[in-house]
Structures are given as structure tokens and as C-alpha cells.
Amino acid sequence: MTTRLTLAAGTAVALALLAGPAAAQKTQIEFWHGLTQPLGGQLEQIVQEFNASQDKVQVNASAKGSYPETMQAAIAAFRAGNAPHIVQMFEVGTATMLSAGPAIKPVYALFQETGVAVDPNAYLPAVRGYYSSADGKLMAMPFNSSTAIMFYNKDAFQKAGLDADKPPKTWPELIDAARKLKAAGVACPFTTAWPTWTQFEQFGALHDVPFATQANGFGGLNAELKINSPLHVKHLQTLVDMQKEGLYRYGGRDAAGDALFPSGECAIIHASSGLRGRINREAKFAWAAAPLPYWPDVQGAPKNSIIGGAAFWVMTSPKRTPEEYRAVAQFFAHLAKPEVVAKWHMDTGFLPITAAGFEQVKKAGFYEKNTGADVPYLQLTRTETTENTRGLRLGNLPEIRNIIQEEMEKAFQGQQSAQQALDSAVQRGNAVLRNFERANKG
Secondary structure, eight states, X not given: OHHHHHHHHHHHHHHHHHHHHHHHHSEEEEEEEOOOTTHHHHHHHHHHHHHHHOSSEEEEEEEOSSHHHHHHHHHHHHHTTOOOSEEEXXXXXXXXXXXXXXXXXXXXXXXXXXXXXXXXXXXXXXXXXXXXXXXXOBOSEEEEEEOEEEEEEHHHHHHTTOOTTSOOOBHHHHHHHHHHHHHTTOSEEEEEXXXXXXXXXXXXXXXXXXXXXXXXXXXXXXXXXXXXXXXXXXXXXXXXXXXXXXSEEEOOSGGGGGGGTTTTSEEEEEXXXXXXXXXXXXXXXXXXXXXXXXXXXXXXXXXXXXXEEEEEEEEOOTTOOHHHHHHXXXXXXHHTSHHHHHHHHHHHOOOOOBHHHHHHHHHTTHHHHSTTTTHHHHHHTSXXXXXXXXXXXXXXXXXXXXXXXXXHHHHHTTSSOHHHHHHHHHHHHHHHHHHHHHHHOO
């Protein structure tokens, strides 16, 4: 028995020695992400497919909690000198990452230094523009981008005598539809998820009006909020009036309103295009997707919508080698392949972020079998981007969103007018921006 054990142990050691050099040759890349299941598992599957496609690089994916938690973990790791090679960062963290100075390596520099070719022009203008510097250089690797759209209950529309194949295109049409839905017995005709994103950030882009000065923050840290303009005030007042009439239900902050549509409670919702998967799983009624409505008296509307979601940022570390940066670039080149972009879109509901990826999805017949799944792409690409439709690059934007939500809630509760709410949101939000500017100047 002892002889057998000795032989077995000797064989194991010999096999380990043979395998060791091959394993050691692989460049190890640490990748931290902020996606929960099932999206986190689908992302990690892409990582596994890349690892299996070649024998030089091993990407190790780790979930680090929510997006804010992932951001804090990455900052702490950088300060300790052991930052991950790649971190996934939500779009409202972009200004923070750009202010991180030597903590990040811009993606355009990564590709230049490593010689790995990824064409930034392959990405949709609204996506590329958001993650680019003022002079058009790609700073982060686009990946899971979404936009806000409208979902509506076709069964409820038919019950109310509305054409279920002709959703409202404008705000007057939406108000009229909401009145008919209410008359037909629908307790909640209309609601919103992510209220600041859909009703202020997206709203500004669709109508080509600024959310803030300095091209919504792209032009510098000294941006100031502009959401108390006459158009913004008119829009919030419309929501307040719709609530009083029983046409609109405030669904709560951030994603709290998501559940109100797939449950059948509300007949129309403005929400992330990424809600599609949940609606598919939970809705017990016929439904469809459509672009966000716009005010028809605003000249030039509607423009393209803006993106949400996240991108991948390259982080630096004192001991990082050229081989490691090259490995990161090779992984990014894999993510840019049209087939990878197409599969991620079809599996998750996030946007196909390249034109080539979109074409692959079309060729596969996905949009014919999933009517309306192309609405986010078509809305995002319907016009050339302007200073007001590139997105927002403001410091501490999550805090500013909470301020706007607080002031909106007071207006909905009758404690202040729409004008007072937005004047207060601008004053408080600008204080946040000045704090960020002072902390990041130089």
C-alpha cells in the first residue's frame, strides 16, 4: 500500500511539474465587475469563452457587489497599490474615473502602446461620444449600454379603445391615452422608473436642451445645472398635474418603479431598455416597446436618447507590466467582435453597441421574432449627437439624482411648486458640483 501511495504521489508531482510552466506562461488579468445574477453569470461566461479561445491570457472575473461598491473597492485597491487590471464602472461614475488621473490608463493609449487594433469608430456615436475625452479619444471600453424607452400594455390599450399598434409619440398623445385608460378602469395609467434619468437626463437629450452648462459637464468641472429652465418646469408641472388627475403614479426613486409594469399595475412605463428581460419573464399580458415621447412644440425634437449602463476602465498599478496591458487589450479586442456584441444584446436586452453587432442581430432574425427589441438602438441612433445629447459627465451625479428626486417628491406632495422644486434642486446640486470641482482641481 505504501508503495502505491508513493508512486501515486510521484506521478502527481510529475504531472504538476509538466503543467506548471504552461500555466505560469499565462498572463493573469484581474477583472472586477458590478453585475448581479443572472447578468453577472452571463458576463463571466464571455470571460470563460475568451480564456478558452487562446492559451496566453487568463482573465479572472470577480463580482464586487453593486456598481457603487465596485467603485469604492477599486479606489481602495488603487490606494493600496494593488488595483485590478480592469474595473466595470457605471456611467454616472465616468466623471470620477476621468478625475482619477494616474489611476487609469485611457483605452486609446492602451491600444496605441500595445499595437492591438480596435476601431473606436465601430461603436455607436452616442456610446463612443460618452466615453471619449473632449478631443474625441476613447477613455474607457464600452460594454453594457442601455437607454430609456417606453413599454405599454397592449391588452389595456385595447380595453380602453386605443390602437394597440400605435403607441403615443408625443406628450399630448400620452396624456390623452392615459385619460382613456383611466376611464376604462385602469388604476395606474402611467408611471416611471429611474425618474431623474427618464424625465430629466433623457428628456434633455430628446429636446436638445442642456441638463447642465459646459456641454453637460464634458467641457469642464465648472458646470452648473440648468434643469430649472421653462421647458423643465413645464414638464415637471405636467407630471404633477397628471398625478392630481389620477393619470400618473410616482413609482419611487431609481429602479423602484420597475415592478409596476410587469405586474400589470400600470399600463405605461418609462424605464431602462434593460427591463425587457424581466417583462418577458413576468408579464401575463401582451405588451410592446416604443420610443420615449416628446413635446411636439419644441423645435428639432426628438433627438437621440442617451446611454446608461457601464464601461470597462483600465487601472494602473506600480508593478504592472507591458505584457499585462497587452493582455487587457487582447481581451478588449475579443469583446469588440460583432458576434460577442450581438450575443450579449440578444441574451440580456442591453444595446448592440456596434453597427456590425446590430447587423448580425438583424441577420439572425432576432427582431422579427422579438418585435420592438430594436427600439433602443433606433432611438439612440436616430440623430447625430449634439452637446446636449452625448450624455452627462457630472461629478457625484448619484448624489445630484437623489436631490432632484427629493425635490420632485415635495412637488408631488403639494409642498412646493414645480418652479420651486427645480430652483431648489439647481441650488443644492450646484453645491455638490462645486465640492467635486474643489476636490478634483489640478
